[in-house]
Amino acid sequence: MLQALPGGTVDLEQLDALVAVAERGSFKGASEAAAVPQSTLRSRIAALERDLGCALLVRRPDGVTPTEEGRRLCEGGRDLLARAEALRRAVVEPEAVSLGEITMTGAVGIPSLVAARAFARVHGRHPTLRIRARYQADPLHDLDVPTDLMAVIGPLPEDGPFRTITLERFSIGLFASPRYLDARGRPETVEALAGHDLLGWTLPGQDPGRWPLCDGGEVAVDPWFTSNDSQQLHALAAEGWGIALLPDFRGPLAEDRALEPVLAGVVGGASAARVLIHAVTADSARTRAMLGLLRGLMGGEESAAQAPP
Missing domain, CATH: 1.10.10.10 (Winged helix-like DNA-binding domain superfamily/Winged helix DNA-binding domain)
Structure with a gap:
């Protein structure tokens, strides 16, 4: 006590x-x-x-x-x-004095500033741990590639030798710069999106021409630009190039967002950032050291504010 x-x-x-x-x-x-x-x-x-x-x-x-x-x-x-x-x-765990090396495969589109600061904090706490990170469009595509951790967004594999930890749940919604909305108008209905320039965030296997609705349906759209890189989309939207479907990462280390929500509560959905740990290494001191810090770093007082108690 x-x-x-x-x-x-x-x-x-x-x-x-x-x-x-x-x-x-x-x-x-x-x-x-x-x-x-x-x-x-x-x-x-x-x-x-x-x-x-x-x-x-x-x-x-x-x-x-x-x-x-x-x-x-x-x-x-x-x-x-x-x-x-x-x-x-x-x-x-006296062996934790030397944690060795850990490999991580991440999904393209995870905010680089969030990841960079997280890795820096891990290094600050565990300077002997060597982190080897690589990124690809779909880390789940080839589960035979050796890796200790996989940071993924969206759907999980139906099977595989992994344990799963949810780091952060986040919403997906429409955002645009105030400058764009002042010039082109603020759409008040889903149908009004047809008169706007659209940008779309995509996940593996997702149809870029269909956006989720908060009530569970979908709407057909024709975005002029789609990408699995949320930061590219954020930059384009911030520069006034259209209304973007974006993941709303709201953790304490997330980049500041100078964008205005559009059709909040109408267009959008929810997803999660998760870590998959290979079952063989899940209980090692080095894996637990990294996971313990990532849990705190990827969360944050605002990240789940919309979730029920």
Whole structure:
């Protein structure tokens, strides 16, 4: 137990639960990411609030946000939890002093700034770990290529020797620059998209001429440019070249987005960024070291704000 406030203590499991829920923005998102039942997370945070004598989360129908006290506790708690995990590894995993090399195959289109900062943070915590990253259009196309981790977006393989961890769920929607919308008008119906220049983000196996609707249907479109590289599309949309269907990566390391939503709640859908770990290496110290940091880095207080609690 750690003395936190006069008359209050902080248990590491309770602190871990608070940080996980605050980062994911919902009990559901934290439960899925950590593989811990929602009821357990709720009871741990409730016990922590009782011990400290103050509310740590504001609970709403569409998610949760930390109170000022909760925010301060999370800020210090993240480093404390990381130090505790490092201490645990030093005791039970002496081989972790030299973690060796890890290979990662990523999907083209994962924001490079997000990935670069994540890798830099991993290196800062684990300087002996050597990371070998490569990117391709569909990492799932050839599962026989040796790799420790695969970072993928969208559908998962039906089978294969992998364990799956969801790093972040995100929405997909339409965005355009205010300059473009001021000049060409803001469409108020799906049919009005036919009078606009369109840009489309595509996933492997997806028809670029059909966009998802939030109600579960699809709409036929004719985009002048399609790509699996979300950053190219972001740049084109920001320069005023049309309305773009984009993944809305809203994590704490994501690039700033100077774009305006279009037909929010009408056109769009949801997907997820996931890591697939080869079963043979899933329990190695080097794999766990990288996964532990990626979970926190790819999440963020805003990334799951729209998810139910």
